[in-house]
Amino acid sequence: MAKGDPAVSSRGRRAAPRSRRAAATAEPELVQLLTPTGERIESATGPDGTEYRVDFTDEEYRGLYRDLVLVRKLDAEATALQRQGELGLWASLLGQEAAQVGSGRALRSQDMAFPTYREHGVLYCRGIDPIMPLGLFRGVDQGGWDPNEFKFNMYTIVIGAQTLHATGYAMGVHMDGKTGTEDGEAVIAYFGDGATSQGDVNEAFVWASVFNAPLVFFCQNNQYAISEPLERQTRVPLYRRAGGFGFPGVRVDGNDVLASYAVTRHALDNARLGQGPSLIEAYTYRMGAHTTSDDPTRYRIASEVEAWQAKDPIARMKAFLDKQQIADDAFFAEVDEQARAEAVHLRERVLELPDPAPVSMFDHVYPHGSPELDAQRARFSTYLESFEGSAH
Amino acid sequence: MATETLTLGKALNTGLRRALENDPKVVIMGEDVGKLGGVFRITDGLQKDFGDQRVIDTPLAESGIIGTAVGLAIRGFRPICEIQFDGFVYPAYDQIVSQVAKMHYRSQGKVTIPMVIRIPYGGGIGAVEHHSESPEAYFAHTAGLKVVTCANPQDAYVMIQQAIASDDPIVFLEPKRRYWEKGPVDLDAPLSGAYPLHSARVVRPGTDATVLAYGPMVRTALDAATAAAEDGRELEVVDLRTLSPLDLTAVYESVRRTGRCVVVHEAPGNLGLGSEIAARVTEECFYSLESPVLRVTGFDTPYPASRVEEEYLPDLDRVLDAVDRTFGW
Numbered sequence: 254m255a256k257g258d259p260a261v262s263s264r265g266r267r268a269a270p271r272s273r274r275a276a277a278t279a280e281p282e283l284v285q286l287l288t289p290t291g292e293r294i295e296s297a298t299g300p301d302g303t304e305y306r307v308d309f310t311d312e313e314y315r316g317l318y319r320d321l322v323l324v325r326k327l328d329a330e331a332t333a334l335q336r337q338g339e340l341g342l343w344a345s346l347l348g349q350e351a352a353q354v355g356s357g358r359a360l361r362s363q364d365m366a367f368p369t370y371r372e373h374g375v376l377y378c379r380g381i382d383p384i385m386p387l388g389l390f391r392g393v394d395q396g397g398w399d400p401n402e403f404k405f406n407m408y409t410i411v412i413g414a415q416t417l418h419a420t421g422y423a424m425g426v427h428m429d430g431k432t433g434t435e436d437g438e439a440v441i442a443y444f445g446d447g448a449t450s451q452g453d454v455n456e457a458f459v460w461a462s463v464f465n466a467p468l469v470f471f472c473q474n475n476q477y478a479i480s481e482p483l484e485r486q487t488r489v490p491l492y493r494r495a496g497g498f499g500f501p502g503v504r505v506d507g508n509d510v511l512a513s514y515a516v517t518r519h520a521l522d523n524a525r526l527g528q529g530p531s532l533i534e535a536y537t538y539r540m541g542a543h544t545t546s547d548d549p550t551r552y553r554i555a556s557e558v559e560a561w562q563a564k565d566p567i568a569r570m571k572a573f574l575d576k577q578q579i580a581d582d583a584f585f586a587e588v589d590e591q592a593r594a595e596a597v598h599l600r601e602r603v604l605e606l607p608d609p610a611p612v613s614m615f616d617h618v619y620p621h622g623s624p625e626l627d628a629q630r631a632r633f634s635t636y637l638e639s640f641e642g643s644a645h
Numbered sequence: 646m647a648t649e650t651l652t653l654g655k656a657l658n659t660g661l662r663r664a665l666e667n668d669p670k671v672v673i674m675g676e677d678v679g680k681l682g683g684v685f686r687i688t689d690g691l692q693k694d695f696g697d698q699r700v701i702d703t704p705l706a707e708s709g710i711i712g713t714a715v716g717l718a719i720r721g722f723r724p725i726c727e728i729q730f731d732g733f734v735y736p737a738y739d740q741i742v743s744q745v746a747k748m749h750y751r752s753q754g755k756v757t758i759p760m761v762i763r764i765p766y767g768g769g770i771g772a773v774e775h776h777s778e779s780p781e782a783y784f785a786h787t788a789g790l791k792v793v794t795c796a797n798p799q800d801a802y803v804m805i806q807q808a809i810a811s812d813d814p815i816v817f818l819e820p821k822r823r824y825w826e827k828g829p830v831d832l833d834a835p836l837s838g839a840y841p842l843h844s845a846r847v848v849r850p851g852t853d854a855t856v857l858a859y860g861p862m863v864r865t866a867l868d869a870a871t872a873a874a875e876d877g878r879e880l881e882v883v884d885l886r887t888l889s890p891l892d893l894t895a896v897y898e899s900v901r902r903t904g905r906c907v908v909v910h911e912a913p914g915n916l917g918l919g920s921e922i923a924a925r926v927t928e929e930c931f932y933s934l935e936s937p938v939l940r941v942t943g944f945d946t947p948y949p950a951s952r953v954e955e956e957y958l959p960d961l962d963r964v965l966d967a968v969d970r971t972f973g974w
């Protein structure tokens with residue numbers, strides 16, 4: 254490469270760590286419809302010129318607020334349950350409520366979602382009993398809901414693996430002839446910033462692109478993969494990765510429930526109409542720890558957390574509802590009371606979740622059973638019974 | 646006439662064609678499976694007759710093949726994935742072990758993954774590295790998967806259809822060096838009433854020692870039995886066919902009669918299928934055994950350069966040597 258070549262000089266410029274971080278983590282061109290102070294923006298333009306707007310009734314605005322508050326409260330209750338020893342672990346969504354409720358409410362009933370293990374807000378929007386993920390983290394099962402009934406798949410803990418499942422499912426939607434019309438089906442794959450480094454996610458990008466799958470890749474960039482900051486995963490803003498794979502990408506303010514809704518609904522509708530995949534980078538922040546086993550004070554500074562606190566998704570929605578007189582104090586008090594009551598109810602039911610019978614571990618290994626496992630179960634049962642009445 | 650003489654490869658091709666005809670939810674996916682018909686031509690002509698939505702040339706990404714097949718299965722399809730060679734399955738290992746195998750269990754039975762993962766396996770074709778491996782133990786060790794392998798054209802034709810019809814995720818291992826061996830295939834045999842998929846079969850009765858083999862080594866074991874017979878020794882040869890679950894009922898019965906048991910496979914001996922089989926035969930037939938169960942296997946090395954693979958692979962002489970040792974104990 255010749256001296257003075259633009260690529261050389263640009264590589265030289267990127268050599269300094271500070272500017273690399275800026276390249277990956279700056280906030281250019283966020284699609285935003287609600288500012289952190291609760292100012293409503295009429296419409297916002299995406300990088301490809303798409304104009305995003307929402308047209309909600311007052312009732313719908315209040316409904317989104319209610320979702321945000323409930324999802325946060327139930328999540329806080331789960332964190333408390335873990336601290337009291339009632340859950341083995343909890344992966345909190347604190348700070349990501351708007352990205353999840355906005356995208357979750359943008360799904361139409363026929364759309365299928367493939368979550369990670371943190372999508373408690375999307376799960377809630379899909380109508381699944383919020384106790385279900387607590388069963389998983391308590392260790393009484395591995396996720397009890399029916400993926401097909403609720404159009405919301407099993408949680409996936411192996412990072413990025415579900416993006417391929419979503420891609421295949423979306424290929425199947427296309428093969429079933431369920432795209433190309435307004436009542437067609439679309440699929441959404443959730444993942445995080447860390448997952449974008451996984452081979453599976455990059456393979457999913459390739460596959461979805463070449464098969465024109467009706468799929469929305471929804472990346473919640475919460476800035477950290479456990480302790481690793483975004484610049485350890487990427488040198489370019491994540492939404493721009495889409496361009497290299499041949500489909501559109503957009504970065505949305507993930508703490509803005511209205512913009513998250515608008516961008517996701519648009520992408521899903523494009524997908525169901527047969528226009529193929531797209532990538533949404535929901536720019537947000539994980540306010541809490543990665544999980545209850547994590548200590549974020551070891552890898553990030555308080556001022557950074559405080560800066561994001563000022564962009565809180567619920568506070569801005571409340572400010573907007575208040576300023577526009579869409580909701581009053583009685584409404585806010587009523588939502589808080591509902592959240593409190595649901596959290597209490599959740600707690601009561603978690604404490605009553607029975608441990609599974611030990612021999613249930615042999616169930617459902619194979620769809621039609623297994624003589625070998627039947628024999629192991631029988632031997633183990635006999636062994637357990639041999640303790641009955643003894644000091645053990 | 647319903648019975649034709651086919652190569653093992655053509656028998657697989659015919660079985661796949663039958664499955665595509667019988668169930669519109671069956672799809673084939675893999676690298677080069679479409680226009681080319683697969684590097685071994687096992688899917689030859691299928692895309693031409695069933696279209697590129699049923700026989701799908703995929704991007705070159707094994708984890709992608711299996712991972713997207715999971716999604717298709719959740720959607721209600723019955724995907725048949727071709728992994729081009731044994732040594733290329735490892736990029737898909739996470740999807741197979743962590744996703745395919747566990748999905749039914751984790752969902753408490755609400756999700757089934759009726760997937761077939763076809764893998765040409767084993768050595769003996771003079772290939773370069775990564776093209777001659779025997780990875781069966783990795784999969785047989787994983788709960789939630791089933792693992793089968795065929796050894797002759799008739800079994801290839803029936804077993805591939807049985808595997809596709811099964812609701813289990815099945816790793817279907819194809820003995821690539823036997824692809825070109827011919828045998829009679831009854832093309833009209835109905836699947837219902839066919840010999841069960843997860844059953845071993847005695848392929849040569851005998852009285853003096855029991856030799857267990859599967860896939861490419863069944864031919865080798867049968868050749869050894871022929872040679873042994875010339876020396877007055879009658880070997881009973883069992884084609885295991887199913888590696889997970891193992892079906893050892895007939896094996897126990899046989900070993901109780903013969904008192905001697907030799908297990909043959911190409912894969913390395915350490916923690917291979919032979920180890921598990923030896924343990925189980927010992928537990929079940931302890932008082933009938935005249936000698937320990939012996940294993941004839943590949944060595945505990947990476948698969949070697951092809952100019953020495955004939956020395957690496959178990960052959961007739963090594964099988965007979967092991968049989969001799971069971972008599973000299």
